[in-house]
Amino acid sequence: MDHQEKIAVVVGAGIAGASICLALNKRNIKTILLDSDTGPAKHASGNPIGVVYPFLTKHKTTESEFSLAAFQYFLSIWDKFHLKNLVPHADGIFFLMDTKESYDRYSNAIISNQIQNHTAKESIEPFSGSPSLFFPEGKSVSPVDLTKQILTLSNPLTKYSCKLLSWKEEDNESKVLCQTSEGEIECDYLFLTQGYQFANDPHLEWLPLRKVRGQIVKIPEQKQTNTYGILYGDYITAAIDGYQVLGATFDEFKLEEEPRPEESESMWKELLTRLPNLSSLWEPQNPRLFATRVSYRTQSQDRHPIVGKLPNISKLDLSVKYQNLLRNADKKMNIPYYESVGILNGLGSRGLTHALYSAEILVSSMLEETSPISETTFKSLKPDRFLIRMWKRDQLT
Ligand SMILES: Cc1cc2nc3c(=O)[nH]c(=O)nc-3n(C[C@H](O)[C@H](O)[C@H](O)COP(=O)(O)OP(=O)(O)OC[C@H]3O[C@@H](n4cnc5c(N)ncnc54)[C@H](O)[C@@H]3O)c2cc1C
Numbered sequence: 537m538d539h540q541e542k543i544a545v546v547v548g549a550g551i552a553g554a555s556i557c558l559a560l561n562k563r564n565i566k567t568i569l570l571d572s573d574t575g576p577a578k579h580a581s582g583n584p585i586g587v588v589y590p591f592l593t594k595h596k597t598t599e600s601e602f603s604l605a606a607f608q609y610f611l612s613i614w615d616k617f618h619l620k621n622l623v624p625h626a627d628g629i630f631f632l633m634d635t636k637e638s639y640d641r642y643s644n645a646i647i648s649n650q651i652q653n654h655t656a657k658e659s660i661e662p663f664s665g666s667p668s669l670f671f672p673e674g675k676s677v678s679p680v681d682l683t684k685q686i687l688t689l690s691n692p693l694t695k696y697s698c699k700l701l702s703w704k705e706e707d708n709e710s711k712v713l714c715q716t717s718e719g720e721i722e723c724d725y726l727f728l729t730q731g732y733q734f735a736n737d738p739h740l741e742w743l744p745l746r747k748v749r750g751q752i753v754k755i756p757e758q759k760q761t762n763t764y765g766i767l768y769g770d771y772i773t774a775a776i777d778g779y780q781v782l783g784a785t786f787d788e789f790k791l792e793e794e795p796r797p798e799e800s801e802s803m804w805k806e807l808l809t810r811l812p813n814l815s816s817l818w819e820p821q822n823p824r825l826f827a828t829r830v831s832y833r834t835q836s837q838d839r840h841p842i843v844g845k846l847p848n849i850s851k852l853d854l855s856v857k858y859q860n861l862l863r864n865a866d867k868k869m870n871i872p873y874y875e876s877v878g879i880l881n882g883l884g885s886r887g888l889t890h891a892l893y894s895a896e897i898l899v900s901s902m903l904e905e906t907s908p909i910s911e912t913t914f915k916s917l918k919p920d921r922f923l924i925r926m927w928k929r930d931q932l933t
Pocket residue numbers: 547548549550551552553570571572573576577578579580581582583585586587588698699700701729730731732733734736749750751752783784831832833834880881882883884885886887888889890
């Protein structure tokens with residue numbers, strides 16, 4: 537289809553917004569990217585190093601199916617655009633299976649998800665001596681450089697220090713009018729990726745999203761150190777640009793921006809205990825002196841991303857009760873939408889692995905193309921799932 541006359545506005549220049557710009561660029565849609573900050577990847581996507589690998593469950597689930605497909609999609613984009621030459625990174629992620637429970641879960645995940653050796657295989661991680669899953673194409677990567685490179689490939693018109701203040705669908709529902717700190721923009725499609733700042737948008741208030749505080753520390757690269765990422769509950773990345781990242785502590789309740797030195801210290805102690813052969817190679821360190829970064833991820837109630845056309849709950853027919861429909865053996869509820877508005881949020885702690893694929897799914901659905909995923913998996917991502925849950929529990933009034 538020819539979309540050349542269409543204009544899309546993408547709000548948020550993190551990894552989610554950048555990924556949407558790439559999916560729009562593939563379809564030749566003119567794109568304006570807004571961010572209220574002074575440049576891209578200043579918030580959740582602004583950590584110095586993050587890890588890319590898929591989420592696995594013991595039995596095959598929509599979550600593991602989606603995450604594996606998202607990981608493969610990430611790798612296909614990585615290869616297609618030669619990102620290995622452009623984005624600082626180190627290949628290889630070890631995921632320790634050092635308890636009976638984790639061994640049971642992850643070794644079975646390989647079988648139930650029919651994972652091939654080139655994606656993940658059982659192996660011994662040398663610094664812990666533990667059985668592990670090794671993802672040879674998993675990565676320690678700079679999220680900032682990844683976001684910037686995706687934006688370079690997508691080439692949107694960028695407006696930084698430009699905040700979306702409000703938006704509304706115009707009367708015929710085919711255009712959206714955005715009110716920004718720099719004036720009005722009319723567009724054919726609006727994509728919302730505000731991350732943890734979702735709560736400032738009244739159209740998103742009903743979504744069960746949470747802002748979660750995360751803290752990481754930057755350790756100067758040691759002379760002898762791990763050349764791949766290691767995950768053991770916490771994680772230590774491979775070194776990039778002279779630093780390694782040790783992460784992460786998370787807190788859903790207390791959200792202060794100041795670093796917590798005691799958490800840096802406890803992550804350090806855990807590292808020494810879990811990877812003794814690694815830390816024995818290092819000089820003694822004072823973890824309270826390491827550079828610390830606090831940022832906020834956005835997590836949905838079921839920890840799965842939120843990807844899809846945005847329901848318009850102001851148009852919901854609240855007289856339609858689930859219980860009444862059940863009695864008539866017809867459980868359908870008609871969901872009204874903002875026809876030209878899509879959302880990508882709730883990327884949780886897997887934004888780097890999941891954003892590109894989520895964006896491709898979102899853009900293809902907004903343009904009514906054939907979906908790259910099954911209807912069941914898409915249902916598990918759509919914002920509708922929360923609305924239907926609330927409707928069933930009679931929580932919408
Ligand atoms: C401590 C920590 C460690 C993590 N480690 C990893 C990891 O190792 N691997 C991994 O895959 N994931 C990791 N994550 C998760 C990952 O960082 C996030 O899932 C991802 O960065 C989210 O990207 P985003 O684009 O949705 O949000 P953000 O990067 O926060 O982007 C949202 C953007 O929207 C802009 N914005 C908001 N409101 C407006 C408005 N009204 N107008 C204009 N612009 C607006 C903001 O300025 C911001 O730039 C980690 C997260 C944290 C907090």
